[in-house]
Amino acid sequence: MQDNQKLRDRLLSDVARMTTDGSANTPPSKSKTFSMAFRDLVRGWNQHELWLQLGWQDIKQRYRRSTLGPLWITIATGVMALALGLLYSMLFQISVREFLPHVTVGFIVWGFISGCIKDGADIFIENEGLIKQLPSALSVHVYRLVWRQLLFLAHNMVIWLLLVVVFQIPLTWNTLLAVPALALLVVNSVWVTMLFGIIATRFRDVAPLLEAMVQLLFYVTPIVWTTQTLREQGGEVAERARIAELNPLYHYLEIVRGPLIGVDVPLYHWGIVGAVTVVGLLVALAVMRQWRFRVPYWV
Template identity: 75%
Template sequence: MLDKTKLRDDVARMTSDASDATPQSESKTFKAAFADLVRGWNQYELWLQLGWQDIKQRYRRSTLGPLWITIATGVMAVALGLLYSMLFQIDIAYFLPHVTVGFIIWGFLSGCINEGSNVFIDNEGLIKQLPSALSVHVYRLVWRQALFLAHNLVIWVILLIIFDIPVTWKMLMAIPALALLIINGVWVAMFFGIIATRFRDVAPLLEALVQLAFYVTPIVWTTETLKQQGGEVANRAMIAEINPLFHYLEIVRQPMVGGEAAAYHWWIVLACTFVGLGLALLTMRQWRFRVSYWV
């Protein structure tokens, strides 16, 4: 059973040094915004514990606990993988890992976007009562999503065994790719979290857009299938290249299924990461001190 008194005491102890933090009266600078990110990172004991407690609280009194995450993702991936492999007449040994890994990565991306838009609203009590860095709540959310991702990776390991996918050194490229996903999860949650706290219509709008993005991103279909058909259909496959989420998927999915992501996927993701971090810092510089009044 969760010891709320102990957790409250731990939270108070880990934020006791926040009185030395940058005051709200300080001028708006990128240095102060970056300092918030650093200060929040240094409070890792706080957001690690809070994120872990989120998992325990969500599956409290459940027999399987977080394994329900894995089961739900696995069932959905297998069902859609089998269905679309028959519709597109694609070898199941190739298509099922493609769909499954796509689902796993998509779960992390959509979670950071959808839950990120409500990250400060959901933590209204902590924001008003605890003098911690604003980024603590973002790190907590991304850590929680990373735990979900880790649970779902069990499905990928099972697929490696079932389809006898060879384990090669190329798969190690998935590690820096996952690190990039996590970094992007931070700026996405911070940027949309601040914007959606000020404009409450942003959160439901993002949810609708994420749902739409799922269908236009090669998760349950492949660009190779469209290109093989030739003509206008092949040209439409090039439209998928405009979708940045496609490139995020590819740098992780290709190494995990035994392939190799093209270099341009990495360059596009790196460019989006730097632009996104810049937007997040700009947003923090302008409005981070107002979040406590908006929630």
Template identity: 75%
Template sequence: MQPRNTTKDLRADLARMTAPDPANTLVSQSKTLRAAWADLMRGFRQHELWLQLGWQDIKQRYRRSVLGPLWITIATGVMALALGLLYSVLFKIPVAEFLPHVTVGLVIWGFISGCIKEGANIFIDNEGLIKQLPSALSVHVYRLVWRQTLFLAHNLVIWVILILVFPRNLGWNLALAIPAMALLIINGVWVTMFFGIVATRYRDVAPLLEALVQLLFYVTPIVWMTSTLHDQGGEIANRARLAELNPLYHYMEVIRAPLIGASLPAYHWWVVIGCTIGGLFLALMAMRQWRFRVSYWV
């Protein structure tokens, strides 16, 4: 049996997957919100392409590695254990309560920060594919979000271990984690698309986002709890309410609360849904205005 020419086969697959759809040619070339939405839909229909490319990214990154992506899981687990044990002593919170809070927060944060920081360079890093393949611009966005979703799935292994070590009565509320994850992934799409376009046009945006993500890590309740500040009362409790002005706090809560068996007020869902709709509209506006210019900017 002759060995497969993988490079030739991959190119043939890419050509087949990215073949233009004549029915959408006119609408995709217009400068309207409908055309921007059509790009998102066309890219989603090319799922064979971005699924394959995303999986190839992971295999390439961990080539010749024994554990592969599990290295990310190990690193996240070690960090969660160290921060959980340290801050549980500083804040005088039981480890069984605080460690799951920190762990799930770090897992979710890995996805959010990955979409923001890597999303800023998504089109720059894929310059060759953008110029050579007639695929939808959103294909590269789905590729990154798919890769980050795989990392998120790997890191959830840590949560499973914690639930076994510190048993909790999760109940039916655990099912709420599914729509919460879906909302998180949808937000990953618009965040990657918006910052990808803006950072491609203005190259100073990427390092700025690096610093901003670092700042957001400290002001988002990941290694601290809002309940700890509220318990102190007085002026500190009033300042703790400022955390609710941070949208990432609500994203954390809608996923973390079902996974650790905590109560979840309904207003968190409304904030996340509102931010999702607003973010999608913002990304569509950016696509409508600038998506044709991305190939010239990279």
């Protein structure tokens, strides 16, 4: 009850501040600018106390009366990665020491990516009450979701620490590249959540479509298989390995997974991720500029 009262007081203070600066009463005609779309992202970020507390509250409510709490996600991820890692290492005849970290870290990163995409499609629909009653920055709900997924990711990183100990994965200066890679992943999760959230709020068929697409992308992304295995077979199979390069999620996965398992990441992966990030942000801002103020009417 005390936590709910604090959240209510925080929301009311934010609304009062928006009313004072006039941002809550901006006419739709003046909202259709890139500056207003960017301002929404900034205002949402400045309300960090709000979305940090809301995201943490989501975790507490989801695992209330559970003994292990969010560790259930860690256990499920670890068991799935172990089972598939052992199975496919035998099928592909790859050493478990080499293949299991590849699969496990891939699962951890994929959990964050897929969570942002699938949950992002319903983010505004699920927060209908807050959006209609308390007109805070739209990006607050996006940051809340990304923060929640980051908490899940942090729990799953315990599995990576176990891999480091068991398989003696070397921790070098190259491992620190995972930090900017994760930062890029977070930035992309913000625009992806905002983009799909607005579109799926207007067109309700988008959410199940995204869920099916994410499932498909899981199989065409090198998580339980490697591009190196395909290249070693030579011939047409090796040529088909290049198709994986067309999947942008492959590059996001590589820049995070490589440093964590002690594998050097070619520079072109970073270039592709950087280019997609810039284009994605511009597309998301354009969608926000055009339809951001309509979301309260669509939910």
